[in-house]
Amino acid sequence: xxxxxxTLSENTALHGYIGEYGLSxxxxxxxxxxxxxxxxxxxxxxxxxxxGIDLTSIDCIVLSHGHLDHTGGxxxxxxxxxxxxxxxAHPDVFExxxxxxxxxxxxxxxxxPCSKEELENHGARxxxxxxxxxxxxxxxxxxxIPMLTEYxxxxxNLLVKAGEKFTPxxxxxxxxxxxxTEFGLVVFTGCGHRGIVNILNHARKLTASNSIYAVxxxxxxxxxxxxxxxxxxxxxxxxxxxKLGVCHCTGFYASAKIAEAxxxxxxxxxxxxxxxxx
Ligand SMILES: [Fe+2]
Ligand SMILES: [Fe+2]
Numbered sequence: 001x002x003x004x005x006x007t008l009s010e011n012t013a014l015h016g017y018i019g020e021y022g023l024s025x026x027x028x029x030x031x032x033x034x035x036x037x038x039x040x041x042x043x044x045x046x047x048x049x050x051x052g053i054d055l056t057s058i059d060c061i062v063l064s065h066g067h068l069d070h071t072g073g074x075x076x077x078x079x080x081x082x083x084x085x086x087x088x089a090h091p092d093v094f095e096x097x098x099x100x101x102x103x104x105x106x107x108x109x110x111x112x113p114c115s116k117e118e119l120e121n122h123g124a125r126x127x128x129x130x131x132x133x134x135x136x137x138x139x140x141x142x143x144x145i146p147m148l149t150e151y152x153x154x155x156x157n158l159l160v161k162a163g164e165k166f167t168p169x170x171x172x173x174x175x176x177x178x179x180x181t182e183f184g185l186v187v188f189t190g191c192g193h194r195g196i197v198n199i200l201n202h203a204r205k206l207t208a209s210n211s212i213y214a215v216x217x218x219x220x221x222x223x224x225x226x227x228x229x230x231x232x233x234x235x236x237x238x239x240x241x242x243k244l245g246v247c248h249c250t251g252f253y254a255s256a257k258i259a260e261a262x263x264x265x266x267x268x269x270x271x272x273x274x275x276x277x278x
Contacts, residue, residue: 009039014272022069064190152195184213222251
């Protein structure tokens with residue numbers, strides 16, 4: 001199987017593209033065209049145009065989780081597609097998400113900016129499932145990720161609002177996209193809030209495949225402990241990962257550590273980047 005990936009939106013950008021904090025990947029594989037996340041605002045559809053990618057031809061959209069930097073571009077993308085489009089996500093994707101940043105006293109909204117009804121009016125046809133959803137025999141979402149490792153925790157400043165109270169957000173809607181190929185699993189993550197080792201373990205369990213060929217996307221290590229970064233690197237080594245296009249919320253320090261550990265496998269996956277696997 002050949003997989004083509006175009007990075008439509010990421011924090012940083014190649015010359016001629018717009019960088020914007022968030023993520024959006026356009027994935028072509030097994031006869032399908034999948035939009036994985038939609039970026040924070042206009043960068044994904046703007047950059048897609050410059051890359052010559054026609055988003056009206058996509059088969060479905062997969063949302064990794066409800067954070068604004070992955071879903072903010074959804075309404076306008078649907079509007080531009082101009083027809084009914086399947087949107088696959090976890091049922092908790094619409095939860096009211098907030099973050100309390102360092103030095104701030106007021107929680108800031110970071111959830112989906114549009115309601116389910118508004119998005120349906122733009123053409124979204126939601127498939128909401130906690131369980132894995134198959135797009136083809138070889139392409140599936142992970143569904144909800146069990147959190148089993150000791151060292152992977154959701155950041156404590158990420159919150160969900162229930163009534164007037166803020167409680168820690170477990171980000172149960174965090175899901176990844178898996179392609180099961182003859183050369184190993186290709187795993188696309190949004191922020192990987194539930195922990196990339198948990199995600200890879202779950203992907204392996206779901207597919208009964210042991211080898212991970214590639215990890216592409218955000219793996220939220222930007223404030224992770226040294227232990228978590230080292231355990232992540234050890235897991236990539238154990239799995240013999242061949243391509244590491246980790247970006248977005250991976251953060252500079254963890255990215256540098258991963259690049260140092262995997263000089264041939266690591267690459268900067270910024271907006272405007274286009275690559276094929278294997
Ligand atoms: Fe993110
Ligand atoms: Fe996130």
